[in-house]
Every structure is written in structure tokens, then in C-alpha cells.
Amino acid sequence: AQSVSQHNHHVILSEAASLELGCNYSYGGTVNLFWYVQYPGQHLQLLLKYFSGDPLVKGIKGFEAEFIKSKFSFNLRKPSVQWSDTAEYFCAVNAHNAGNMLTFGGGTRLMVKP
Amino acid sequence: NAGVTQTPKFHILKIGQSMTLQCTQDMNHNYMYWYRQDPGMGLKLIYYSVGAGITDKGEVPNGYNVSRSTTEDFPLRLELAAPSQTSVYFCASRDYGYTFGSGTRLTVV
Numbered sequence: 001a002q003s004v005s006q007h008n009h010h011v012i013l014s015e016a017a018s019l020e021l022g023c024n025y026s027y028g029g030t031v032n033l034f035w036y037v038q039y040p041g042q043h044l045q046l047l048l049k050y051f052s053g054d055p056l057v058k059g060i061k062g063f064e065a066e067f068i069k070s071k072f073s074f075n076l077r078k079p080s081v082q083w084s085d086t087a088e089y090f091c092a093v094n095a096h097n098a099g100n101m102l103t104f105g106g107g108t109r110l111m112v113k114p
Numbered sequence: 115n116a117g118v119t120q121t122p123k124f125h126i127l128k129i130g131q132s133m134t135l136q137c138t139q140d141m142n143h144n145y146m147y148w149y150r151q152d153p154g155m156g157l158k159l160i161y162y163s164v165g166a167g168i169t170d171k172g173e174v175p176n177g178y179n180v181s182r183s184t185t186e187d188f189p190l191r192l193e194l195a196a197p198s199q200t201s202v203y204f205c206a207s208r209d210y211g212y213t214f215g216s217g218t219r220l221t222v223v
Contacts, residue, residue, distance in 0.1 A: 009154060034212075043204060044157075044214045090156055101172060102147070102212060104156035 002027040002095045006105035013081050014113050021076040021108050023065075023091030033074040034092040034102070035065055044090065050074065061085070083114045116140050120205050120215035127195045127222045135190040135218050137205030145208040146188040147172075148180065150201040151217075157204065163188055195222045 005024045013019060025031065032051050036044040048059025055067040065076045074091060091105040121136045139146065144165045149157040149172075159172030163182040177199060179191045188207075192199055200222045205215040 004156070006156075043216045046211060049211065092157075101159055101162065102206075102208075103159075104149075106154055106156040 002093055002103050004091055004093050004103050004105035006091055006108050008108045010109050012111045012113065015083055016080045019078040019081045021089055023074045023076065023105055025072050025093045027093065027095045030096040032094040033067060035076050036090045036092060038088045038090065081112050083112045086110060086112045118205055118207055118213050118215035120218050122218060123216065124219045127220060129195060129197065129222060131195050132193050135203055137188045137215060138186050139207040140186065141207060141209065141213065142185060143207035143209050144185065147206045148190045149204045149206065150174065151204060152201050160190065197222050
């Protein structure tokens, strides 16, 4: 079965600091990869996704992620965070042979100090 | 275009009671999903459906039931509620990407 690991459960940064959130998955086949953001009290919103092609994916709000197949990783990055980026971030994987199921990591709670 | 609509937004249920969480989408998506979200655990798939009349179990189906009589509706039923079912429940539908509802915060006391 596929699984997704997010190793950082809580991250605290100051505004303008750079961000990198780790995501590793365990599945050897073809995958689709996603990052979602959940602002306090709200539902999940898609930040970016990777289906195929360029492994460096750019999403909304200045976020990007890089798919490194050899490392089974899909880390999320942002060069300069803002206070408004305070939220919980979820990595998710949809394996092509996994019955249409989206598997989520445990989430990373990001707090950006003004 | 409302997307995915969940009702209610909040509910308190007593142990042993039953209730149905409603989910409706107006995007004509075939795939629909129910997840529960618990702190530090991410989202766990409860049930999913690939089309009207077809449902299947996810990772954590025990204590829940679903039905999919129409493309639009995918209700989640809790029978004999237990405190372990206290959670936030999200419904989602999928075409090329997933669209999530705003969630139902359920407390079982």
C-alpha cells in the first residue's frame, strides 16, 4: 500500500525566511503528487500538483515543488514566506494502480512570525 | 457553481446515536470520497465511490456506511456513534483534480 511521510510536524519561521517542507512517499510505480494547504478553519485548497513532465512544479502564491523520482520525494518550497502563509500543509499521492485513492501525509503545521 | 457542499458544518452527537453527513457536488464528477481528519494524522479515507451505485471501502471504514444513488449525492452514515468518531469529516469529488467541501466538525459525547 502507498504511504506518505511528512517529517516536519511543526515549523516556525520568521517572515522572509525560506521554506522547505519534506514529503516522501512509498510506491514504486507511476504517481500523481499534490500539495494542499489548509488555512485555520477552512477546507483544503490545492497549491500545486505534478502529473508528468517538468519535475519542478510551480503553484499558487509563490510555492513550488520538485519531484525527485530517485528519492521518492516531492518537497515544497517557497523562497520568502509571509505571515499569511501560516497554515497546515499536506502532501498527497495518488498511485495509478491504487484504486483512485488519494493518500495524505500527516501534515506540517507552519507558523510564520511577523 | 457551488462545488462540493457539506452539511451540517458542526454537530454534537451522543454515544450510540446515528446521523448522516450530507455531501453534494454539482460538477458531475464520477469520483467522490469521504475523509476524516484527526490532528497529526492527515486525512484518512473512509469510503469512496467511482460512480452512482458503486462504493468501496477506504482505509478506515469501520463504523460508517455510504450510498451513492445519484451522481450528485454521497451521504456518509454513522451508526451507533462512538467517541472515536469525533473528527472533522471532508467530502471530496474528483475530475482531473480534487475539490474538497468545507468540512463537518463532529463531536461524539
